[in-house]
Amino acid sequence: MNKSFVVGSILGAIVVTSGAAFAGYKYLGAANSAEVISAKELHKTIKTPRQECHDEQVTRTKQPKDTNRLAGTGIGAVVGGLLGNQVGGGSGKVLATVAGAAAGGFAGNKIEQKVQQGNTYTETEQRCVTAYDSSELPAGYQVVYLLNGKQHHVHMDHDPGKSIPLKDGQIVIDTK
Numbered sequence: 341m342n343k344s345f346v347v348g349s350i351l352g353a354i355v356v357t358s359g360a361a362f363a364g365y366k367y368l369g370a371a372n373s374a375e376v377i378s379a380k381e382l383h384k385t386i387k388t389p390r391q392e393c394h395d396e397q398v399t400r401t402k403q404p405k406d407t408n409r410l411a412g413t414g415i416g417a418v419v420g421g422l423l424g425n426q427v428g429g430g431s432g433k434v435l436a437t438v439a440g441a442a443a444g445g446f447a448g449n450k451i452e453q454k455v456q457q458g459n460t461y462t463e464t465e466q467r468c469v470t471a472y473d474s475s476e477l478p479a480g481y482q483v484v485y486l487l488n489g490k491q492h493h494v495h496m497d498h499d500p501g502k503s504i505p506l507k508d509g510q511i512v513i514d515t516k
Contacts, residue, residue, distance in 0.1 A: 374486060395467075412451055420447065485504055
């Protein structure tokens with residue numbers, strides 16, 4: 341026999357045997373796993389509340405001691421009555437005194453009201469609002485796989501890679 345023929349035959353046998361072994365391995369591997377078509381990573385948004393506070397200047401009106409403004413009304417009435425008494429004579433003098441007292445009392449009341457409204461003080465108050473911090477957390481994978489010629493979907497807590505193992509014709513999700 342020719343030496344080239346023997347070497348060629350041996351090399352040919354090796355190539356054919358290797359090809360058959362590889363095809364058998366692929367066939368057995370395919371029967372033990374499902375092919376992964378896609379694995380999309382999922383996330384969920386978590387909102388965490390927190391207090392956000394700041395100081396704010398607040399102006400307040402002091403509580404008046406004379407809430408009915410009697411002092412202003414009284415002083416205004418006396419001054420108005422004295423001024424009205426200076427006008428006219430006889431019975432007109434009495435009428436001018438009464439009218440002056442009434443007008444003075446009204447004016448005194450309004451003057452004291454303005455003084456009380458202007459009697460203010462400022463203090464610092466802390467104002468707080470609830471603010472939210474957002475963060476993304478992993479929520480697993482949405483996996484599409486091919487089994488027996490049909491596409492299926494499953495949620496997994498990890499990336500399965502290129503294939504999902506099978507046991508008794510069913511996928512094995514938990515490989516721990």
